[in-house]
Amino acid sequence: MSWSEAQYEECLHGERRRYAWTMQHHGGLTPSDAWAAALDWYPYEPSDTPHRGLVFHDEAWHWAMLAIHGDRYPVERPELVEPPAEYLALD
Template sequence: MRRYGGLAQVEAESSALRRYPYEQSDEPYRGLILHDEAWHWAMLRIHGEGYPQEHPELVEPPAEYRELD
């Protein structure tokens, strides 16, 4: 959210936690709570509901994002 949305670190972190709650790495079934991944929720927050049409290049996360996992 900082890179693609221009948000300050504190704002990006608080917004991300409100939209996509953090799950500890040892949490059973981590990642199955929400169907959509954090990237999708971040793009919705930054660009709104129409981001897939207005920014089709952002529908899939870049390789750099995938490497963070």
């Protein structure tokens, strides 16, 4: 995908915000710990990084659920496969 720096940064900020929200509301992290987790999961990648933004191929919800519940969450917690309305309202 080819995008401008502004588009990349906007996407990065949005994914970080949604990941942090999920880690706070579903993972029990404090707001500061949730934001730190988001920064760790979504580091800034320079524009010349191969496959820059590849992590965006799945929603922050999915990555957070994996971190919280493990890779079997879709089977063991099917109610968590789709994000709730509160998450979707973050957009």
